[in-house]
Amino acid sequence: MERQRFPRDDRRIRELDADLERQFADRLVLCPTLDRKTVSFQGNKQQPKYRWFKYKEGFSSVLVRFLISEYFDALPKRILDPFAGSGTTLLTACELGIDADGIELLPIAREIIEVRSRVESGLTSEEIDRLQFWQTVKPWQSISLRQPLHYLKTTDGAYSPETEAAIERYLFAMTSERDRVAKLLRFVLLCILESVSFTRKDGQYLRWDYRAQRQRRTGKFNKGKILDLDGAIVSKLAQILEDIELELFNASRISSVPNGKITLFPGSCLDILPTLADKSYDAIITSPPYCNRYDYTRTYALELALLGVTETEMRQLRQAMLSCTVENKEKTLLQNWKSAIAAADSQVLLQAILEDLEAQKQAKRLNNSGIPRMVKGYFYEMAAVIFESARVLQPGGLMFVVNDNVRYAGVDISVDTILSDLARHLGFAIVSILVLPASKGNSSQQMGQHGRKPLRKCVYIWRKR
Numbered sequence: 001m002e003r004q005r006f007p008r009d010d011r012r013i014r015e016l017d018a019d020l021e022r023q024f025a026d027r028l029v030l031c032p033t034l035d036r037k038t039v040s041f042q043g044n045k046q047q048p049k050y051r052w053f054k055y056k057e058g059f060s061s062v063l064v065r066f067l068i069s070e071y072f073d074a075l076p077k078r079i080l081d082p083f084a085g086s087g088t089t090l091l092t093a094c095e096l097g098i099d100a101d102g103i104e105l106l107p108i109a110r111e112i113i114e115v116r117s118r119v120e121s122g123l124t125s126e127e128i129d130r131l132q133f134w135q136t137v138k139p140w141q142s143i144s145l146r147q148p149l150h151y152l153k154t155t156d157g158a159y160s161p162e163t164e165a166a167i168e169r170y171l172f173a174m175t176s177e178r179d180r181v182a183k184l185l186r187f188v189l190l191c192i193l194e195s196v197s198f199t200r201k202d203g204q205y206l207r208w209d210y211r212a213q214r215q216r217r218t219g220k221f222n223k224g225k226i227l228d229l230d231g232a233i234v235s236k237l238a239q240i241l242e243d244i245e246l247e248l249f250n251a252s253r254i255s256s257v258p259n260g261k262i263t264l265f266p267g268s269c270l271d272i273l274p275t276l277a278d279k280s281y282d283a284i285i286t287s288p289p290y291c292n293r294y295d296y297t298r299t300y301a302l303e304l305a306l307l308g309v310t311e312t313e314m315r316q317l318r319q320a321m322l323s324c325t326v327e328n329k330e331k332t333l334l335q336n337w338k339s340a341i342a343a344a345d346s347q348v349l350l351q352a353i354l355e356d357l358e359a360q361k362q363a364k365r366l367n368n369s370g371i372p373r374m375v376k377g378y379f380y381e382m383a384a385v386i387f388e389s390a391r392v393l394q395p396g397g398l399m400f401v402v403n404d405n406v407r408y409a410g411v412d413i414s415v416d417t418i419l420s421d422l423a424r425h426l427g428f429a430i431v432s433i434l435v436l437p438a439s440k441g442n443s444s445q446q447m448g449q450h451g452r453k454p455l456r457k458c459v460y461i462w463r464k465r
């Protein structure tokens with residue numbers, strides 16, 4: 001978050017913010033049932049299958065089940081998640097027997113969804129045997145041949161020489177397996193890469209441990225225990241096999257509904273949403289990137305490198321992301337989205353914030369001059385996503401959005417009320433904005449620095465009119 005270095009007058013923004021909050025006063029509801037754990041990956045940590053890959057930006061399967069059971073009398077038939085991430089919405093829907101479509105830009109997130117949905121549709125006993133073989137025999141230990149590891153500029157030096165050699169032997173040993181098993185084994189490696197590296201995912205970037213050899217490391221950051229590859233692979237395989245066995249055991253005892261079908265569209269939702277048919281979904285359950293400068297391409301660089309993503313592709317992915325980093329350039333929005341652009345143009349609080357950020361930039365008071373462009377891009381692109389979401393939902397269909405408010409240069413940006421205001425101009429009625437009890441950003445340091453109330457974390461619920 002930006003540091004406010006000069007006192008300045010932000011009364012107009014605060015008045016407009018208070019006014020918008022008053023307009024939604026009866027919709028902003030404190031929801032004690034939802035805690036930060038449920039609305040984040042924390043809630044998946046103990047959940048069989050969901051716990052395999054730690055997608056830190058995800059929400060939990062429990063949240064998806066809660067929203068469906070709380071807001072629908074009968075199960076929806078078809079659900080969409082335009083920012084599918086690791087696929088929590090899709091996989092939970094599939095387990096409930098609901099068909100689910102997802103759009104996702106990042107190859108690592110898509111890989112998680114593909115492997116998980118394959119497991120959902122059932123592995124053969126031969127495939128399970130191969131995984132057990134790898135867990136017990138550890139075939140990569142007994143070979144000397146290696147498959148060279150692909151690096152990106154940002155990942156060079158991420159492993160110790162011993163770990164790098166072990167990864168390369170593992171990759172080579174994988175090549176003698178059938179495609180389906182090899183893909184599962186690569187997924188196991190993806191799940192543990194961070195834990196065997198000198199890095200830790202830290203929101204906006206990868207943090208480097210002081211033990212790394214590379215020049216660029218700064219400070220004395222100590223990530224704690226760095227796991228050895230063999231142990232990490234064996235325990236991840238054990239966890240995966242345990243969950244698969246549990247699933248088979250449950251399936252033999254409980255007669256369950258047939259799984260729903262998962263369809264994944266790779267690419268940007270700004271390109272794919274316009275290709276989806278009108279009124280084709282009963283619900284949308286999603287969480288876009290937050291407007292918080294988190295750069296998924298940087299934090300998932302180890303995994304993207306392992307998947308063979310090149311530097312050029314990395315840059316393309318970064319630009320195609322919904323604008324949420326200071327590096328995002330302005331995107332060209334479609335002619336069709338005139339009403340979405342007009343809604344954002346006439347949102348007075350948003351415009352006051354953008355004007356203020358621009359003034360702060362001119363006065364060189366922002367620690368990064370890309371912030372105004374990012375915030376503008378975020379809201380205009382989200383307006384387009386909301387417009388398209390209204391179009392693809394059935395009348396009466398529900399849209400659920402998990403998101404955080406943010407603060408720049410000491411100004412709170414009420415993402416929840418601004419987006420809800422855009423939504424009501426773009427075809428939605430606002431059912432509620434569920435506010436989580438323990439808000440983020442209420443550290444004594446921040447409170448002291450800005451004298452502001454804590455930032456809200458919410459689940460917005462909108463109904464298509």
Ligand SMILES: C[S@@+](CC[C@H](N)C(=O)[O-])C[C@H]1O[C@@H](n2cnc3c(N)ncnc32)[C@H](O)[C@@H]1O
Nearest residue numbers: 058059083085086088105106268269289321322
């Ligand atoms: C907050 S995460 C979603 C996490 C998901 N709910 C889960 O439980 O795993 C947001 C996702 O949006 C994806 N994303 C960002 N920009 C996108 C775009 N333009 N189109 C599609 N996906 C995008 C990111 O790669 C990220 O996986």
